[in-house]
Amino acid sequence: MIVSNRFPSQEVKKKLRNFVLDPIVDNIAWPDITIHTKANRYLSNIGESAFSVLSVNGQGNAHIKLNNKELKISKDTFLVLGPFQTFDYLIEHVTPVEVLNFHLGIQSYQDAMAALSLSQETLLNNGLESQYCPDIIAHIHLKSEPFGRLLNDYDQSDSERYIFNVVNYTLGVNAENNRLINNIQGTKNSTKQELFRRMSLARDIIYSQYDYPEMNLEYLSKEVFMSKFHFLRVFKQTFGITPYQMIRDVRINKIFQMVIQKDIDINEIAILTGVSEPNTVYALYKEALERRKSLAAL
Incomplete structure (x- = not known):
């Protein structure tokens, strides 16, 4: 897991992809990276997201434009994004806004999701070929204090454990959303x-x-x-x-x-x-x- 105290340049962000299939095209594979930095004015466009958790520490907001939706992330909330989504990211505040954004390369994402979601038998039978990618619907969630601490634990625990814990929590949030669907009554x-x-x-x-x-x-x-x-x-x-x-x-x-x-x-x-x-x-x-x-x- 790379830890950075600055955002990547717009030139780099334009090249980020989950899969780099054509050696001629000058693209860059998403790394496993946590970006913990501050900015009071920042704008970027992400052409193809990794699996990401976007969050804010302290005062101020990060603004996201996704699927024609204008969303705002504060210190009380976080946004989970699945791979292959396009979005705009904006910070504009009188004082610097502290953000902590977690991005996971596609292989690490697939491996972590498989380990957390598939049975032991399936994992043994498929070996390293297990590629489990559940539908992650981009929504804002309330950020509990334990999850806030977990996100900030990137420099206190080993990378694999940190990745596993963050993915495990977000997978649980996604599962809870799926259970809420069953509360809707009387329809197909x-x-x-x-x-x-x-x-x-x-x-x-x-x-x-x-x-x-x-x-x-x-x-x-x-x-x-x-x-x-x-x-x-x-x-x-x-x-x-x-x-x-x-x-x-x-x-x-x-x-x-x-x-x-x-x-x-x-x-x-x-x-x-x-x-x-x-x-x-x-x-x-x-x-x-x-x-x-x-x-x-x-």
């Missing part, structure tokens, strides 16, 4: 798959655009091309809470983080979290404190 499998794709997109929008004041049921249902009440019903079936509850939960967590930073004005917090009335910030912060107390008591 292909329809469930499409409905879940739209619900996941709505969740991505909530995680990315929580600072948009007009984030509500009508806005989200239009973004996923569904009627309000159909969207509400399927969203609640899928995630067990309403869109309003998810938006509120995300904003409460953000407000709690910002309020404990003494140098942030309450009006600025309201703007940064999409809360139209600054006075509402106090009520949400109080609820966040009560939740923290309840968790601490468990």
Whole structure:
């Protein structure tokens, strides 16, 4: 595993591919690499992704344009990308944003996925020819504290163990998503798959655009091309809470983080979290404190 404290040049990124089949073409095979660096202004286009985990440490955001979706990664979230995807990556912030991005070459990805997903018998019978590539659907996920520590453990453990642990965690997140599909009731499998794709997109929008004041049921249902009440019903079936509850939960967590930073004005917090009335910030912060107390008591 290579560790770098800077982004590769745009010239290099244009050449990165999962497979380098033609020796005449000047392409470069994706290495196993963790990039841990800071930037306040950075723009790149990735023509063909590796298996990647994109994350942010601390303040600021990384912006991703993927499949015509505008996504935003903060310190509370991470984005998992499967191989062979094209996306734009943008950082634009007044102060440097610390990012930690994990990229895995196709052979390491296939080997790790096979070891984690296939039976012992299959692995023994196929030997080194096992090439298991599950469908990794690019979505934003909440970043737990243990996973945040794991991502930052690249210089504390051996490379193989680090790769194995990161892939194992992301594979579990992907499996959990697949289980959520079964919460959607009363329809054939292909329809469930499409409905879940739209619900996941709505969740991505909530995680990315929580600072948009007009984030509500009508806005989200239009973004996923569904009627309000159909969207509400399927969203609640899928995630067990309403869109309003998810938006509120995300904003409460953000407000709690910002309020404990003494140098942030309450009006600025309201703007940064999409809360139209600054006075509402106090009520949400109080609820966040009560939740923290309840968790601490468990």
